[in-house]
Amino acid sequence: MTAPILTLRDVVVEFPALRGLKAMMAPRNARHVQALSGISLDVARGETLAIVGESGSGKTTLARAINGLLPLAGGEIWFNDMALHQRPDWHAIRRQMAMMFQDPVGSLSPRKTVRELVLEPFAIHGQDVGNPSQTAQRLLEDAGLNADFLNRYPHQLSGGQARRVGVARALALNPAMVLADEPTAGLDVSVQGEILNLLNGIKAEHGLTTIIITHNLNILRHIADRIAVMYLGRIVEIGPVTQIMEQPRHPYTAALMSANPEPDPTTRRARIILSGETPALTARPSGCEFHPRCPVARADCGSQIPELTKAGPRAVSCHYPISENT
Amino acid sequence: MMRQFRHSLLGRLLADPMAVFALTIIIGLVVVAIFADAISPHDHTLMNLADRFAPPSTTYWLGTDNLGRDTFSRLAQGSRIALYVALVAVSISGMIGLILGMIAGFGPRWLDNLLLFIFDTLRAYPTIILALALAALLPRGLSTVIIVVVITSFSEYGRVVRTQTLSLKNAEFILAERAMGASPARMVFHHILPNVLGPFFILAAMNLPVVITIEAGMSFLGIGVPPGTPSWGATLKDGFDYIRNTPWIIIAGGLPLILVTLGFTFLGEALRDQLDPKLRKSR
Numbered sequence: 001m002t003a004p005i006l007t008l009r010d011v012v013v014e015f016p017a018l019r020g021l022k023a024m025m026a027p028r029n030a031r032h033v034q035a036l037s038g039i040s041l042d043v044a045r046g047e048t049l050a051i052v053g054e055s056g057s058g059k060t061t062l063a064r065a066i067n068g069l070l071p072l073a074g075g076e077i078w079f080n081d082m083a084l085h086q087r088p089d090w091h092a093i094r095r096q097m098a099m100m101f102q103d104p105v106g107s108l109s110p111r112k113t114v115r116e117l118v119l120e121p122f123a124i125h126g127q128d129v130g131n132p133s134q135t136a137q138r139l140l141e142d143a144g145l146n147a148d149f150l151n152r153y154p155h156q157l158s159g160g161q162a163r164r165v166g167v168a169r170a171l172a173l174n175p176a177m178v179l180a181d182e183p184t185a186g187l188d189v190s191v192q193g194e195i196l197n198l199l200n201g202i203k204a205e206h207g208l209t210t211i212i213i214t215h216n217l218n219i220l221r222h223i224a225d226r227i228a229v230m231y232l233g234r235i236v237e238i239g240p241v242t243q244i245m246e247q248p249r250h251p252y253t254a255a256l257m258s259a260n261p262e263p264d265p266t267t268r269r270a271r272i273i274l275s276g277e278t279p280a281l282t283a284r285p286s287g288c289e290f291h292p293r294c295p296v297a298r299a300d301c302g303s304q305i306p307e308l309t310k311a312g313p314r315a316v317s318c319h320y321p322i323s324e325n326t
Numbered sequence: 327m328m329r330q331f332r333h334s335l336l337g338r339l340l341a342d343p344m345a346v347f348a349l350t351i352i353i354g355l356v357v358v359a360i361f362a363d364a365i366s367p368h369d370h371t372l373m374n375l376a377d378r379f380a381p382p383s384t385t386y387w388l389g390t391d392n393l394g395r396d397t398f399s400r401l402a403q404g405s406r407i408a409l410y411v412a413l414v415a416v417s418i419s420g421m422i423g424l425i426l427g428m429i430a431g432f433g434p435r436w437l438d439n440l441l442l443f444i445f446d447t448l449r450a451y452p453t454i455i456l457a458l459a460l461a462a463l464l465p466r467g468l469s470t471v472i473i474v475v476v477i478t479s480f481s482e483y484g485r486v487v488r489t490q491t492l493s494l495k496n497a498e499f500i501l502a503e504r505a506m507g508a509s510p511a512r513m514v515f516h517h518i519l520p521n522v523l524g525p526f527f528i529l530a531a532m533n534l535p536v537v538i539t540i541e542a543g544m545s546f547l548g549i550g551v552p553p554g555t556p557s558w559g560a561t562l563k564d565g566f567d568y569i570r571n572t573p574w575i576i577i578a579g580g581l582p583l584i585l586v587t588l589g590f591t592f593l594g595e596a597l598r599d600q601l602d603p604k605l606r607k608s609r
Contacts, residue, residue, distance in 0.1 A: 094507035
């Protein structure tokens with residue numbers, strides 16, 4: 001494996017839980033909640049990593065922390081040998097690290113035309129556009145839209161069209177890495193497929209590194225090389241996509257995978273129903289944070305914190321992982 | 327072509343009877359102000375003591391005042407003063423409010439709190455008291471009126487713009503701009519400003535008549551324009567002294583004020599209906 005393009009070491013992101021006088025009176029560790037608590041991750045050049053997990057597991061926070069939209073409370077992030085935790089030149093970094101946001105229409109400035117939107121990266125980074133009309137048209141065509149859309153406004157686009165404009169914007173300056181936060185959210189299934197094919201095509205063409213955050217387990221096989229499963233701001237399991245999907249070792253991963261509807265009605269799978277709600281970040285359970293909901297928890301799960309231990313290409317943080325032959 | 331026009335802002339406004347009424351009054355006001363000298367039947371400063379307190383007639387359309395000056399000519403001249411004060415005061419206070427509001431909304435928290443404190447302090451101060459205090463300090467004239475209006479009203483623009491900026495600051499498209507490496511100046515001027523201008527212009531249109539009434543009010547109290555200036559407020563004051571015997575002076579002086587106030591208010595409301603899609607749906 002070549003040197004990773006992105007390395008995270010023990011990344012912590014905190015949000016203030018209390019404000020003003022209350023914060024001053026509360027004990028130091030109660031003033032903040034940890035949205036990410038110690039994420040370590042390597043992303044190889046050209047690979048696609050999917051990050052999955054329930055709402056509130058910290059997926060979006062992770063993407064925003066990598067892009068510098070949220071400050072780190074601890075840990076290190078290295079991107080292309082640049083230290084993102086030491087006040088880097090974000091302007092230069094963001095030229096190489098594009099980001100796509102969840103809401104396809106809402107992430108486009110509402111009073112700008114598509115043409116202005118796709119050409120904006122050139123203006124921001126002082127790049128030569130060449131012939132503006134031709135460049136804009138080429139970028140749109142690469143994203144699967146024709147030139148008729150150049151003079152439209154975001155509210156005149158459908159979700160899929162707006163997503164394509166977002167793709168065109170993200171790829172305008174040939175970034176080294178793309179962070180895509182729910183690229184298929186809010187799109188109907190046929191459009192989801194088109195967008196995924198578009199992303200796959202671009203990846204193959206440019207050797208792009210991609211981090212995709214998603215709820216949508218069906219798309220994983222089509223697009224990802226590896227999956228990281230997050231729970232309460234930690235990675236509980238990470239590994240190659242087929243291994244994780246077919247033989248999950250962490251009970252949470254197993255439950256998550258079993259929650260995904262099977263397209264074939266004849267194959268029945270044992271559905272693992274988790275009891276209870278995701279715990280609040282302010283009241284993290286002791287020991288293994290999954291133990292109150294874990295179907296196979298044992299006595300010491302509540303007292304000892306499991307480490308993310310590597311085994312071959314995958315890693316899992318569980319005291320009693322599901323063994324491969326069962 | 328025709329279809330596009332119907333969907334443009336002006337096209338939609340012309341489909342709204344209230345807006346047409348408002349625009350008619352405003353255009354009328356502007357025409358009168360521009361051609362005041364041409365349409366005045368008499369010189370507005372000319373005193374004709376033989377015709378003091380003349381009732382409305384074909385010679386004096388709206389009668390004459392206590393010095394025998396033609397009221398219609400004075401009102402026509404007064405429209406210039408009203409329009410001048412309103413436009414200058416609203417532009418100045420609007421610009422100050424726009425800039426401070428965007429700074430408060432986009433800047434750091436302490437600056438936001440400081441500016442909000444200033445806005446609230448100024449809003450809490452009664453206009454007339456401030457006008458009386460400033461009139462004692464400053465020379466009598468239109469610039470004093472404009473200063474009073476600017477001080478009392480820029481905070482209103484500031485508050486509206488701040489709220490808009492604040493809600494846009496965390497919008498996903500602004501995050502997307504940041505994630506792309508856009509500078510704060512680009513985010514503010516290219517992406518926030520165009521979205522703030524809609525509510526801002528509605529507020530400005532609704533504030534124009536307020537400014538005109540403040541000018542008239544200050545002139546009525548004798549702290550506005552210098553004596554002899556044909557401001558609407560001054561005409562009202564002249565008429566007020568003789569309200570028992572010759573009520574037409576004060577009635578004539580009040581009419582343009584009422585019409586213009588209605589005109590700008592209706593325009594503001596029509597603009598709001600057209601520019602704010604949420605309100606438009608509910609109608």
